[in-house]
Amino acid sequence: MQGPYPKKKPLKTVIGTFELFGQEIVELSPSFFKFFGRLPKLVQRSIKLTLPFVALLLMTILPLPVDQQIQYALAIFVCISMLWTFGALPLPVTALLVPVLLTFYGIFHTTEALVPFADPVVYLLMGGLILAEAFRKHGVDRRLAYSIVSKFGGEINKILFSFMLVAAVLSMWISNTATVALLIPVVLGLASKAGEEKGRLSVLFLLGIGIGSAIGGMATVTGSAPNAVASSLLATRLAEDGMTWTFVDWMKIGLPTSMALLVIAWFLLLKVFPVKIKSLDISSVSKELKEMGRLSAGEMKTLGIFLPTVALWIVGANIGEMLGFPASFMSATIVALGAVVILFATRTLDWQDARTISWDIFLIIGAGLALGEGLQVSGAAGWMAEQLISVTHGFHILVIMLIIAGVSVTLSNFMSNTATAAILAPVLIGMSSVLGVDPKLLVLVCGLCVSLSFMTPIGTPPFTLIFSTGIVSRRDIAIGGMRVTIPAILIVVLMVYIFVKFGLV
Amino acid sequence: MRVLVIGAGKFGVRVIKQLRKNPKLEIIVADPHETPEAVAQGLIPKVDIRAHVTTLNFDEVVQKVRPDFVVLARTLQDWEKTDTPMGTQYVVGMERELTKSDVPVLPISEDVL
Structure with a gap:
């Protein structure tokens, strides 16, 4: 597929096809993938399904020079990572395998293996998704989008920024894909309306909303699932040192990073995808906004529940303390669940609406947390951390953070962001203990960088959707994504380093 | 009277058959596929406008065809995009945007036929 931008240089290394998560991709790949891509689909699927279990078996029976518990946890880690990467089974089904394997190998009892599936962060995200559904059902998201775009005027650079801002603001609270x-x-x-330039402008705008949504999702714990995984694992680790990690703590680093990245991405997209046209008539947007009229009852109810919820997420703990409520009553999760109950009690939503939510994400998060705890308890996370440290021995912490950012971005461009965070975060927590550094330095870099997965059409569902329009080519995504990702990595690493070092988070 | 029917899949076939009952209607069909269901069944010899009609090219298609009204005859299943995450939301949003055109646009639901 060729986008409206002419190829400047042929991508000589694009030689193979491969399938991940049911999407056939052509990437910068060695001849192995070319060979693999030519195999019948059934053979491909059998290989992808068998290999992880062969690895599990081998790692279980081979005499490795580590404690047996560590060996078993590593075997599970490798098997689950391979299944999540290859996508031979649906991601949530692989997630169900985590407690099965953790109990089979005796690392956890049944209850211990299943407790992470009911982690508060799972319910926080559930609350966020149900609130988002109310947004969608009553058209609050559309009104917000049209309002922001109409305020910015008709210059192309302003329109692009307004679309990216809308995508970012909505993604902070509702799913990136829905945005x-x-x-x-x-x-x-x-x-x-751009005449001959409409092809180029479409690419610019589509990449803008894709990147904007990914960047916006970094700002809050509810913004995207990997944040929830990283935040929960970090909270558990910090609790061991008597410290807390809350919804607001994530926002303190997530929001400024997200806003800085948004401006940089906007600037870079305008440079990478220049258009000759300078302005567009946006009267249709203003007209649409006018036709929407005043806020409907549904919109008012949604906002009447959503705005206090956000306020309580931010200052609820202080209010709870002042009013003498039990300490956890005003936690972000309980506030979210309270909001959900009110949404249904006021008939802002009915249960049919809730059925449209991606419930599978909760299994993936639960599995990620269970796997993380399994690695920690068994000592496997510490062991992997020691191996990594032996490789990075003597490196400055900033260099280590850059390496972690690079690995996180690379993996998340080819596999689920949530799965990437679930696999890396426990290891990074172990690594921070061995290095004697603040775990926030490593976990936040990973948690934030997995969202920078916009170099491939399969990096995140929003990019799959953008690619499926047939307007944006793989090359457009690769070029646009790469140009934004590299400076974005540097910004994330620097922001996290500065915020943690100066005690701002 | 010129009618632009967008979609010549299984659903489009039913819409075209219904519209043909009125001989005064001139039916122009748009579909991205070369041999969609309507062509395969011999209902129409070929697709008049081979394009995936979205908000990006809708005005262009309308200007070319100059229909008196447009019928959106695509079910969610006709859109390949529904395979992608949130594809249904995307399709519904696209149909909603198309109905805002200055030309009358009739999105036909399967319940109608």
Whole structure:
């Protein structure tokens, strides 16, 4: 597929096809993938399903020079990582295998293996997704999108920024994919008014909303699932030292990083995908906003529940303390669950609406947390950390953070962001203990960088959706994504380093 | 009277058959596929406009065809995009945007036929 931008240089290394998560991809790949891609689908699937279990068996029976518990946990880690990477089984099904293996190998009892599936962060994210559904159902998201875009005027650079801002703001609270699904028809409608430039402008706008949504999702714990995984594992680790890690703590680093990245990404996209046209008539947006009229009852109820919820997420702990409530009553999770109950009690939503939520994500998060705890308890996380440290011995912490960022981005471009965070975060917590550094330095870099997965169409569902429009080519995504990702990595690493070193988070 | 039917899949076939009952209607069909269901069944010899009609090219198609009204005859299943995450939301949003055109646009639901 060729986008509207002419190829400047042929990508000589694009030689093979491979399938991940059911999406056939052509990537910078060695001849192995070319060979693999030519095999019948059934053979491919059998290999992808068998290999992880062969690895599990081998790692179980081979005499490795480590404690037996560590060996078993490593075997599970490798098997689950391979299954999540290859996508031979649906991600949530692989997630169910985690407690099965953890109990089979005696690392956890049944209850211990299943407790992470009911972690507070799972319910926090559930609350966020149900709130988001109310946004979608009553069109609050559309109104917000049109309001912001109409305020910025018709210059192309301003329109792009407004779309990226809308995508970012919505993604902080609702799913990144839902945000992109909402905005694609709107941006294409506006780009269609650009005459001969409409192809180029569509690419610019589509990449803008994709990148904007990914960046916006970094700002809050509820913004995207990997944040929830990283935040929960970090909270557990910090609790061991008598410290707390809350919804607001994540926002303290997530929000400024997200806003800084948004501006940089906007600037870079305008440079990488220049358009000749300078402005567009956005009267259709203003007209649409006008036609929406005043806030509907549904919108008012949604906002009437959402805004106090956000306020309580931020200052709820202080209010609870003042009013003498039990300490955890005003925790972000309990506030979210309270909001959900009110949404249904006020008939803002009915249960049919809740059925449309991606419930599978909760299994993946639970599995990630269970795997993380299994690695910690068995000592496998510490062992892997020691091996990594032996490789990075003598490196400055900033260099180690850059390496972690690079690994996180690379993995998340080819596999689920949540799974990437679930696999890396426990190891990084172990690594921070061995290095004697603040775990926030390593876990936050990983947690934030896994969202920078916009170099491939399979990096994140929003990019799969953007690619599926047929307007943006793989090359556009690779070029746009790469140009934004490299400076973004540097910014994330620097922001985390500065914020943690100066005690701002 | 010119009618632009967007979609010539299984659902489009039913819409075209219904519209043909009125001989005064001139039916123009748009579909991205070369041999969609309507062509395969011999209902129409070929697709008039081979394009995936979205908000990006809708005005262009309408200007070319100059229909009196447009019928959106695509079910969610006709959209390959529904395989992607949140694809349904995307499709619904796209249909909603298309109905805002200055030309009357009738999104037909399967319940109608």
